[in-house]
Amino acid sequence: MRSPARPHRHDVWIAAAGLAGGLLAIALGLYTVTPGRDHGPAVLIGLLMMCGAELLRRTAPPWALPLAFTAVVVDALAGGLLAVVIMLSDVVYAAVLYGSARLGRTVVSGSVVLSIAVTIGTLAWLRQPQALLLGVLCAGVTAAPAWTGLIIRDHREEAAAERLRAEQTALLAEMDRVQAIAAERSRMARELHDRVANHLSAIAIHSTAALSLDEPGTSRDALTVIRENSTQGLAEMRRLIGLLREAGGGRAVEASPTLDALDTLLRRAERDGAPGRLRFAGHDERPPDVPRPPAPVELAAYRIVQESLANAVKHAAPGEVTVTLHQDADALTVTVTSPFDERTPSRAPGSGAGLIGMRERVELLNGAFSAGPEPAGRWRVRAELPLAERLPTDRRSAGR
Numbered sequence: 021m022r023s024p025a026r027p028h029r030h031d032v033w034i035a036a037a038g039l040a041g042g043l044l045a046i047a048l049g050l051y052t053v054t055p056g057r058d059h060g061p062a063v064l065i066g067l068l069m070m071c072g073a074e075l076l077r078r079t080a081p082p083w084a085l086p087l088a089f090t091a092v093v094v095d096a097l098a099g100g101l102l103a104v105v106i107m108l109s110d111v112v113y114a115a116v117l118y119g120s121a122r123l124g125r126t127v128v129s130g131s132v133v134l135s136i137a138v139t140i141g142t143l144a145w146l147r148q149p150q151a152l153l154l155g156v157l158c159a160g161v162t163a164a165p166a167w168t169g170l171i172i173r174d175h176r177e178e179a180a181a182e183r184l185r186a187e188q189t190a191l192l193a194e195m196d197r198v199q200a201i202a203a204e205r206s207r208m209a210r211e212l213h214d215r216v217a218n219h220l221s222a223i224a225i226h227s228t229a230a231l232s233l234d235e236p237g238t239s240r241d242a243l244t245v246i247r248e249n250s251t252q253g254l255a256e257m258r259r260l261i262g263l264l265r266e267a268g269g270g271r272a273v274e275a276s277p278t279l280d281a282l283d284t285l286l287r288r289a290e291r292d293g294a295p296g297r298l299r300f301a302g303h304d305e306r307p308p309d310v311p312r313p314p315a316p317v318e319l320a321a322y323r324i325v326q327e328s329l330a331n332a333v334k335h336a337a338p339g340e341v342t343v344t345l346h347q348d349a350d351a352l353t354v355t356v357t358s359p360f361d362e363r364t365p366s367r368a369p370g371s372g373a374g375l376i377g378m379r380e381r382v383e384l385l386n387g388a389f390s391a392g393p394e395p396a397g398r399w400r401v402r403a404e405l406p407l408a409e410r411l412p413t414d415r416r417s418a419g420r
Contacts, residue, residue, distance in 0.1 A: 027075040034110065035074035041103035042067040053100030066095025070107045077111050081119035084111050085127065109165040116169030124170060131166040135159035206380060277322045278312075279304075279345060285322075286343065289329040298332065298358075299340045306347040313352045317405045320381040321345070321354045327374045328356035328401045336399065337361035351387070352405045360399035378403065 027035075045051070046063060069091035076084035088111040095104040112131065116124040139155025286300040312318065325343055332341045339359030346353040375391055378401070382389035388404040 025079040028078045031075050031078050034077070034107075035071040038074055038103050038107045039067065039071045041106075042071075042101050045101050045103055050102065051099040052102055052105065053096050063095070063098040063101065066091045066093075066098055066104055067101055069094060070104045070111075073111050074107055077114035078118050081115040081123060085115045085119075085123075088112075105161055109161045112162050113165035113169040116166050117173050124173060128163075128166045128170050131159075131162035135163045278318050279322055279325075281322070282325065282343065282345070285326055285329055289333055289341070297338050298336060300329070301340060301342050303342065303344045306345055310347050313347065313405070313407055317352055317385060317407060320385060320405055321352055321403070323381060324354050324378050324401070324403050325356060327378055328358075331374055331401075332356070332358040332399075337397075347407075349407075351407060354401075354403045354405070356401045357394075357398045360393050360397055 046067075051063075070088060073084040073088035073091060076087070088108050092104060092108050095101055112127060116127050119127070135155060135158045138158040139152060142151035142154040145151070282302050282304065286302050290298070290300045313321070329341065329343070336358040337360060341356070341358040344353075344355040344357075346355070378391070379389050382403050382405065385405050387406055389402070391401045392399070394400050
């Protein structure tokens with residue numbers, strides 16, 4: 021056991037009150053064991069020992085408890101003071117309440133055993149029913165305070181556990197809120213990139229061509245494409261900002277793009293690319309009677325095709341870009357292949373955000389995504405989008 025710490029101020033007041041009560045009983049000659057006799061200063065020994073136990077009741081219960089029982093024995097031999105008995109019950113109560121869990125269980129069990137032993141012993145010694153009163157008195161001084169301390173301790177522990185659960189719940193709620201904000205910001209970033217970045221890429225490509233080629237016809241064509249893409253980019257930006265401002269305000273949300281616009285995407289990509297540099301072909305292998313995929317799946321497929329075509333315009337070597345759609349009962353598969361040559365310089369700066377956005381869209385639908393070069397000098401983007409909900413799996417994808 022460690023050395024006792026400084027007594028708590030409440031324990032000092034309790035010890036002082038017990039000392040005052042004991043001194044008053046000595047002055048009035050009120051003794052519980054041998055009343056009507058003058059016991060002299062020896063009766064102070066047990067009283068002072070019990071007051072010392074009271075000083076340790078909260079800070080050092082393992083020290084206070086044996087000191088208190090020793091004080092009771094000394095006090096009983098010296099005459100017996102009621103204040104000492106009362107302080108004993110308080111020390112037993114404090115030992116259960118403030119001591120360790122093991123000490124509390126030991127005190128409760130020991131107090132019950134002691135009460136039973138005193139009852140049986142007094143009955144065997146006195147052989148009178150009145151001997152039961154000593155057993156009741158012992159139980160009232162030891163077992164009752166011990167059980168009271170145990171009940172209060174259990175309530176305090178339950179209250180502490182409830183506070184901890186409440187704090188954990190608040191922490192989890194805050195974590196959910198932060199994750200929801202992060203997810204919403206990622207979604208907004210994907211939408212902003214998919215809606216505007218392609219137009220800006222086309223502007224960058226054609227402005228570079230207009231600056232590098234001193235031909236009036238080429239410059240005029242480039243400026244026409246720049247104006248169309250800048251106008252469309254501004255319109256897309258305004259629509260996105262309007263949706264963000266008026267979310268939940270009763271305004272009808274615009275219809276999501278569908279794969280029926282695949283030919284439009286191919287024509288736009290061919291117009292945005294340098295004439296004669298890239299050719300674009302689409303193969304819709306979906307059966308005529310196949311049901312339309314769910315809106316989130318079709319939107320993800322549309323954005324993946326859109327971003328893949330934009331990447332082909334910016335990075336692909338001369339050749340043919342092919343878009344293939346395939347759908348069965350389980351999934352919609354989008355495959356985009358383009359010519360690939362590491363020596364071909366990029367026609368517009370990029371940060372890889374497009375591939376990140378495509379991968380995130382596929383992962384949100386618990387699908388499979390891969391992107392990377394193939395041995396035949398082609399770059400392939402493949403996304404498998406399940407048509408029904410699927411349990412999340414650990415998938416690895418290659419990025420361009």
